[in-house]
Structures are given as structure tokens and as C-alpha cells.
Amino acid sequence: MEPVHIIGAGLAGSEAAWQIARAGVPVVLHEMRPTVETFAHKSGDCAEMVCSNSFRSDDDVMNAVGQLHWEMRAAGGLIMAMADKHKLPAGGALAVDREAFSASVTAALKAEPLITIQPGEITELPTTGNWIVATGPLTSDALAGAIRGITGSEALAFFDAIAPIVHADTIDMSIAWEQSRYDKGETLEEQRAYINCPMTKDEYEAFIDALLAADKTEFHEGETAGYFDGCLPIEVMAERGRETLRFGPMKPVGLTNVHKPDEKAYAVVQLRRDNALGTLYNIVGFQTKMKYGAQTQVFRMIPGLQDASFARLGGIHRNSFLNSPTLLDDRMRMKSQPNLRFAGQVTGVEGYVESAAMGLLAGRMAAAQAKGQDLAPPAYTTSMGALVNHITGGAEAKTFQPMNVNFGLFPPVEEGRSGRRGRKDRYPAYTQRAKDDFNAWLAAQ
The missing domain is CATH 3.50.50.60 (FAD/NAD(P)-binding domain)
Known part of the structure; x- marks a missing residue:
């Protein structure tokens, strides 16, 4: 045959x-x-x-x-x-x-x-x-x-973006905490599957300002491809309105800060385990087209990631179909x-x-x-x-x-x-x- x-x-x-x-x-x-x-x-x-x-x-x-x-x-x-x-x-x-x-x-x-x-x-x-x-x-x-x-x-084509990955031992767990949104999951491990980094209103506003001002990858002259809506770079979402991220990947609902249980975060950045050892976490929904230097500066503004070390930074590529x-x-x-x-x-x-x-x-x-x-x-x-x-x-x-x-x-x-x-x-x-x-x-x- x-x-x-x-x-x-x-x-x-x-x-x-x-x-x-x-x-x-x-x-x-x-x-x-x-x-x-x-x-x-x-x-x-x-x-x-x-x-x-x-x-x-x-x-x-x-x-x-x-x-x-x-x-x-x-x-x-x-x-x-x-x-x-x-x-x-x-x-x-x-x-x-x-x-x-x-x-x-x-x-x-x-x-x-x-x-x-x-x-x-x-x-x-x-x-x-x-x-x-x-x-x-x-x-x-x-x-x-x-x-x-x-x-x-x-x-035809669109652009696809990749989210960064952080070394778990560089996340400040005195600020961040483990919890799945609404404690979803059948086991305690699943209910703690995500690491959450809270932001106040002032921290969120400063983060958005830095995100919008950061150096970003420019496309070649004549490039007309758009983005897939399910995988938008965070800068593109932020450009659509300052509150867009807070109602998207940074929504604070369904989470309780174990360090400050009576204080509701204005926004929350979630990280999801990336390997079985639990040594790597990717930042959920944080696909980006920022240049590498800008990424480290902007992402370290996130409370809990101020000393973060990145195993991989984000990026963007053309996706043909x-x-x-x-x-x-x-x-x-x-x-x-x-x-x-x-x-x-x-x-x-x-x-x-x-x-x-x-x-x-x-x-x-x-x-x-x-x-x-x-x-x-x-x-x-x-x-x-x-x-x-x-x-x-x-x-x-x-x-x-x-x-x-x-x-x-x-x-x-x-x-x-x-x-x-x-x-x-x-x-x-x-x-x-x-x-x-x-x-x-x-x-x-």
C-alpha cells in the first residue's frame, strides 16, 4: 500500500x-x-x-x-x-x-x-x-x-501572539496567592491552580499608562493582517479602552486575597502552571507585541512580579490560513x-x-x-x-x-x-x- x-x-x-x-x-x-x-x-x-x-x-x-x-x-x-x-x-x-x-x-x-x-x-x-x-x-x-x-x-493572514513565562520561585507569594476563580476544581490542588497578583486602582492605571507607552514590534511596510480576537495582544486590548483589561484577563471577580481578605482588588493578573514541577507559570491572557526590554519593565510593575525572572518573553508572529x-x-x-x-x-x-x-x-x-x-x-x-x-x-x-x-x-x-x-x-x-x-x-x- x-x-x-x-x-x-x-x-x-x-x-x-x-x-x-x-x-x-x-x-x-x-x-x-x-x-x-x-x-x-x-x-x-x-x-x-x-x-x-x-x-x-x-x-x-x-x-x-x-x-x-x-x-x-x-x-x-x-x-x-x-x-x-x-x-x-x-x-x-x-x-x-x-x-x-x-x-x-x-x-x-x-x-x-x-x-x-x-x-x-x-x-x-x-x-x-x-x-x-x-x-x-x-x-x-x-x-x-x-x-x-x-x-x-x-x-489570508492574521497575527498571533505568545504570552510570557515566569520562574515560579521569583514570584513574591507574600503579595500573590494561589486560587482558581470561584475556587473551581474538584480537588484542593485544582482550586489552587492559579497564582493571583492583585492591583489597586492606582497600580492598574499606572500599568495601563506604561503598557500604552511601551516600545512595540512594528510590522513591515505594507503588512495589513489583523489580529485574531481570541488572542489579542494586551496592548491592543488596552488601546480599545482603559477598562478593557479589567473586564477581560485582569477581571477581579471570583477571587479572595488571602493576605487581605476584606479588601477587594481593582484588577488581578493570573498565572497558570506551565509544567508538572510547578517551576514555571505563564501569565494568562498576556499575549504581547512589546519589545523584550519593555516587557520586563512593564510586567515587573505587577505586584508580586517586581523581582520576576522570565523563562520566556512574549512575541508575535504571522499566522497564515x-x-x-x-x-x-x-x-x-x-x-x-x-x-x-x-x-x-x-x-x-x-x-x-x-x-x-x-x-x-x-x-x-x-x-x-x-x-x-x-x-x-x-x-x-x-x-x-x-x-x-x-x-x-x-x-x-x-x-x-x-x-x-x-x-x-x-x-x-x-x-x-x-x-x-x-x-x-x-x-x-x-x-x-x-x-x-x-x-x-x-x-x-
Whole structure:
């Protein structure tokens, strides 16, 4: 049997390779790192997480991304299995030790006899064979040019930002305290999964002034890409209004300062554990385009971080994606060159889980093709089906932008199934229907 070839061993490519091999089809996984480096990646491991260590909510009853977690687990997904193995306390979210996670994904892929990992950069798109392009937001210039060549237009793009990481032993715990918002979590460890740094009104105002005045990365002349709203740099949020951060990542609700329990903070900066040892914490929601020198000065204005040492500072990068509604069919194939499937963020989904889910679907579809079969996507009443429907025809092509999974992509629940129309009834009806329909899709294969 001819192997399926995958370009890119990020989350989507790694998941695709796993699904293909599990279907009994050989696969060659091409990865340019570490031979060709990017500014954001730090290793040559597969499925390296660079922007955050969180897969977001793990609630599969009231949350669409939690339902997506459920579907990937039900489909035997490698990414979710390794995320569960290296889970860190994070309240109701699924956060992982990112280095251990990517190392485990890499080890699992290398141990699978049907998977060959081939290092080196692919600069041209083959016109024959069964290929999946899963190169992610940091696609090399050469391959990006080849993709533009077959799409017949300039690739669309937005900017994505990375949050800084702090050494835990440099956080002043006489000022900061451990607590998840509203004490969310089943165990005491989960209820203390975040470190909180409080601000008074004067401290907040001074922080906003410094943030707005700080030196920032300038883009090249002619650069017109915007930002993904779910990952805005904090300076961009602050420019929209001085109170924006206080009602966003710095909201003070659901928290009680153990050092001053009777005093309510005006704003709170949260840090989430980044590794199993608890030696590293990332600043939640603090993606930034500030220059490195400015970052250390501004972030050390945060009470509790005045002596902070940074394991990694924030950054910003261009994230390219296709106008998938015009270019891809519902099997995720390029309409003009159907030997190519696309998966991951390049298809116009946003988020680690969404990217991996598109890899899972592309992998299963490519494996079916290798066996002379055809696999349709799951119903768009499921999280996976809703995403692939959105990117391959459900979205308006003229205004197409990257999208996280959300219940707005699902068809309405029929009358009578949800009872009342409130979220407490509607969302469980969405997720139960999704589970039923996804199980039916799996059973039919």
C-alpha cells in the first residue's frame, strides 16, 4: 500500500499520522524542525505547543470545546491521550506540561511501526500521491509561496501572539496567592491552580499608562493582517479602552486575597502552571507585541512580579490560513488539486484542539482513500462536523476569518428536545445530540 505523506508534525500532523497508522496504512511524516528553525519553536519534537499550555475548557456538557475533547477521546486521539497523561491542575480547563506532552507524542509516533518520521523541509507541493498539508501558522516561506501558487491568490493572514513565562520561585507569594476563580476544581490542588497578583486602582492605571507607552514590534511596510480576537495582544486590548483589561484577563471577580481578605482588588493578573514541577507559570491572557526590554519593565510593575525572572518573553508572529470555503471540499481536499488535503490552523480553525481535530479528520479521510474507500465527515451536529462544515462551505467566503469551535456553529436543537430555551437546558441538549451522532459516525466506519 502506498503511504500517505504529511507535511508538518505539529498537533494536526501528529494526530493525522496517528489516525492513519491506526487504520493500518503506512505514513511518512515530514518535519523541517530542527533542521529549519522557527522563532517560536524550541525543540524538534512533534506537537510542540508554543502559544499556551491550555486546551481550554474540559466540560463536555456545557462547552463546545469540551465536547470536541470528548469526540477526540472517543476517536482514539493521540493528542488528547497525551494531554490527559500530562495534565496539570487548571480548574475546569485542560492544561498540560508542554515539554512532557510533546516528548510523549514524539515517542508514541516513533514507536509506531507504520509511521516514518522524515526530517527536512518540503518546499514544493506534489501533484500526485495522497498528501496532507498540516504546516501550521509558521509555514516556511518557500512552502507558503507554493501554497499561494496553487490557490491563485495571496494567503489570508492574521497575527498571533505568545504570552510570557515566569520562574515560579521569583514570584513574591507574600503579595500573590494561589486560587482558581470561584475556587473551581474538584480537588484542593485544582482550586489552587492559579497564582493571583492583585492591583489597586492606582497600580492598574499606572500599568495601563506604561503598557500604552511601551516600545512595540512594528510590522513591515505594507503588512495589513489583523489580529485574531481570541488572542489579542494586551496592548491592543488596552488601546480599545482603559477598562478593557479589567473586564477581560485582569477581571477581579471570583477571587479572595488571602493576605487581605476584606479588601477587594481593582484588577488581578493570573498565572497558570506551565509544567508538572510547578517551576514555571505563564501569565494568562498576556499575549504581547512589546519589545523584550519593555516587557520586563512593564510586567515587573505587577505586584508580586517586581523581582520576576522570565523563562520566556512574549512575541508575535504571522499566522497564515486559506480561504477554505472557496478552496476546499468537504473531504478537506484542494478542489483544484485533490491529491492534497489540508489540516490544522491553515484551514481557518483557531486553537490547539481545533487544529488537532482537523488533523484527526484529515487522517481518517486519507486512510480511507488509501484503502479505496470514501469517508464523509461527521454530522455538523457534532463539534468536529460543525468545524469542518464551517470551513468548507458554511462560512461566508468574503468575510471568512479563523474560528474557535462554539455552539453558534451547531444547527439549533429541535423544539421539545431542550425544554426551556435557556443555556442550562440548550447546551446539554447540544452536547448529548453531538455524542449520539458522533458515536454513530464512528460505528459506521
